Amino acid sequence: MESDKIVIDESKYIQQLSIDCVIFGFHGEQLKVLLPKVKQLELWSLPGGYVLKKEDIEAAAQRILEERTGLRDIYLEQFYVFGRANRSTGETLKKVLLANSIQIPEDSWVFERFISIGYYALVDFSKVNTKIGIYDEACEWHDIHQLPNLAFDHAEIIQKALETLRFMLDDKLVGLNLLPETFTMKELQILYETILDKPLRRDNFQRKVLTMGILERIEKKFTGAAHKAPYLYKFVK
Amino acid sequence: MESDKIVIDESKYIQQLSIDCVIFGFHGEQLKVLLPKVKQLELWSLPGGYVLKKEDIEAAAQRILEERTGLRDIYLEQFYVFGRANRSTGETLKKVLLANSIQIPEDSWVFERFISIGYYALVDFSKVNTKIGIYDEACEWHDIHQLPNLAFDHAEIIQKALETLRFMLDDKLVGLNLLPETFTMKELQILYETILDKPLRRDNFQRKVLTMGILERIEKKFTGAAHKAPYLYKFVK
The missing domain is CATH 3.90.79.10 (Nucleoside Triphosphate Pyrophosphohydrolase)
Incomplete structure (x- = not known):
């Protein structure tokens, strides 16, 4: 045309x-x-x-x-x-x-x-x-x-x-807005595993991200079964 | 001209x-x-x-x-x-x-x-x-x-x-050839302090570089006073 x-x-x-x-x-x-x-x-x-x-x-x-x-x-x-x-x-x-x-x-x-x-x-x-x-x-x-x-x-x-x-x-994670305002450790781990394209050991991963000082732990997520409920986190501003 | x-x-x-x-x-x-x-x-x-x-x-x-x-x-x-x-x-x-x-x-x-x-x-x-x-x-x-x-x-x-x-x-340290083949922890710390332009705490620095897995510890440096002699290190190839 x-x-x-x-x-x-x-x-x-x-x-x-x-x-x-x-x-x-x-x-x-x-x-x-x-x-x-x-x-x-x-x-x-x-x-x-x-x-x-x-x-x-x-x-x-x-x-x-x-x-x-x-x-x-x-x-x-x-x-x-x-x-x-x-x-x-x-x-x-x-x-x-x-x-x-x-x-x-x-x-x-x-x-x-x-x-x-x-x-x-x-x-x-x-x-x-x-x-x-x-x-x-x-x-x-x-x-x-x-x-x-x-x-x-x-x-x-x-x-x-x-x-x-x-x-x-x-270094970029906090500013990226890729997770909801509050999220579980599992959700954060899935983000890392997807981007790094490899499985990560849960305990190692948790220790690593907690020492980075970018996370604030909030109350447990309400699931009806309190003893199994995961903690929620948000990024420290 | x-x-x-x-x-x-x-x-x-x-x-x-x-x-x-x-x-x-x-x-x-x-x-x-x-x-x-x-x-x-x-x-x-x-x-x-x-x-x-x-x-x-x-x-x-x-x-x-x-x-x-x-x-x-x-x-x-x-x-x-x-x-x-x-x-x-x-x-x-x-x-x-x-x-x-x-x-x-x-x-x-x-x-x-x-x-x-x-x-x-x-x-x-x-x-x-x-x-x-x-x-x-x-x-x-x-x-x-x-x-x-x-x-x-x-x-x-x-x-x-x-x-x-x-x-x-x-990440670049090992390849840079900025230190003699063997060196003391003190010499490595001075390199970091000079480039980062700030003093570092000796114990924190030592813990950090040792967990990086790039150093191999060799014998003590001979100074004549064995009990005060510092260890020598070299980079792992």
Whole structure:
């Protein structure tokens, strides 16, 4: 359709630099990642885009995430810069542009290698609404164990983000709003086990999180059977 | 002098992107940072430079560090990307270029804001030899408590690198070669205290590092007074 034609003014952007966002979603016992699907191709990619010449990179990351997924005001953090000389190929991008009826000269910088700044976030996927961007025909949560066909080195970018998330989990936990206001030790352990993707010993886990000094113990959860009721906790502000 | 004239082919590089290296040096009870001094200006900067269009960024970081400081084969790690819209001004750069007799057109991209990828390393400053680069008139170690007049946002970049170094110290310690092959608990504590810039309680420190599982205890150090001799340790490989 003629109305689908997209014009990109490539001169507005810093050449050969992009941002890619890895948005992890946790809920129940599932860890997922948010992936737009390129129009008319069996190809998924991270929500990414270019940085304007005079734009703050933090603002660029927020703008790109919103354009591709509809998500706003997500706390994004840088985790790594991907800059191998052979990391992106013009061939894949040409297919994407063709599928989107985007016309760009063959000798444009957009077909060169990109250096991409990776940002990541962890949200409760049941609490956010996603929206399809103009380049995409879908924007969906995928289980991290069953990733689809991904563009460029995006599988590697997701893996690196996941390592960072696991490494930083203790430090980020309190601010993430991934649990109800009060929760049981069991619920917290499931969160850790899901993100770390391994079972944890209950006694070791409990000792560890209690020494972190981030939890406040409240009354027992009411279950009708008081002697078996678990304690409830909340995060210390 | 005519022979000092430097020609830069700016078209070889990715526009508005740079790398800055924060090289920390530890020895004795001192923590320093390595800073080149711009020719004829009372201005110091981090060793930085541009990335070639088809160059791996890791290779670019190594090349830039060597060009500006003479250091080779240093284990550099990314720690943050600095990309505020107003972080670098063309005015400072114009002074630097003038002082170096570098001629670049007034409307060149080099006077725009740069997005800079920060790399850092920690070395034993008594074990490395530095060399002055072509843009600089000095390349010296400065105590981190007494930094000179720094270009752009380089003071902020050093601060962020220092936070990363302190946060990562436990994880990086073994590979850093900052202590002799065998060392006392006291020597290890001084390293921590110098980098963290605060006194640590001896018993707490000892308990903490012993539970990290990175130390192997060897025989007592020979001092002539056996009952007071401290134990020697080495890192577990």
